[in-house]
Amino acid sequence: MAIVLTAKDFSFLEQMLHAGGGSDQAHGLIRKKLDEARIVFGTDIDPEVVTLNSRVRYRINGNAPEERTLVAEPGHEVRGMTLQLGTLRGVAMLGMAAGEAVMVPRRDGTVETLVVEAVLYQPEAERNPDPIAEIISDAMPPKAPANAVTLLSEYRLRRRTVGVDGGDDPGPGPSAA
Secondary structure (H helix, E strand, C coil): CCCEEEHHHHHHHHHHHHHCCCCHHHHHHHHHHHHHCEEECHHHCCCCECCCCCEEEEEECCCCCEEEEEECCHHHCCCCCEEECCCHHHHHHCCCECCCEEEEECCCCCEEEEEEEEEEECHHHHHCCCHHHHHHHHHCCCCCCCCHHHHHHHHHHHHHHHHHHCCCCCCCCCCCC
8 A cells, every 4th residue: 555645744744743642553653654655746646545634435344434524623523524634543544545445553452444435525636627628528519429539639649640751641732833
């Protein structure tokens, strides 16, 4: 499992570690995550990776799925709707991708298996929509086949290649000679 964190999320974990408080288990989990994480810009993170303020569907020990928004500040926690980053589950989940599983220590000494099923909402993905995709989808007729964009791109590439080789491209038109 590769841990991927935005610079902002990495900074939050560092602050938590330096602030003290919390359990030894939480500190160990944070240290491990900080040591192993690959840091990326928010604009470069995969939309399937859990970041702060992401809405996540996950399972604990194969039980019924739960959906929560991962929040950093205790004051933003809403019972049954959010998961606080300061919890062992919150720290474990941050930086995981959909489909990944991790063993999370519990305060009673046992461990539980946390599986991230889906990232339902990620703020970084919402802020960085693909502008080309929007333009292309707006320009396509309603009855265009699903692969129309690919076909159009392939056609343009073939046409450009033929013109460069001088093969079938007749040129700009008849010459004046």
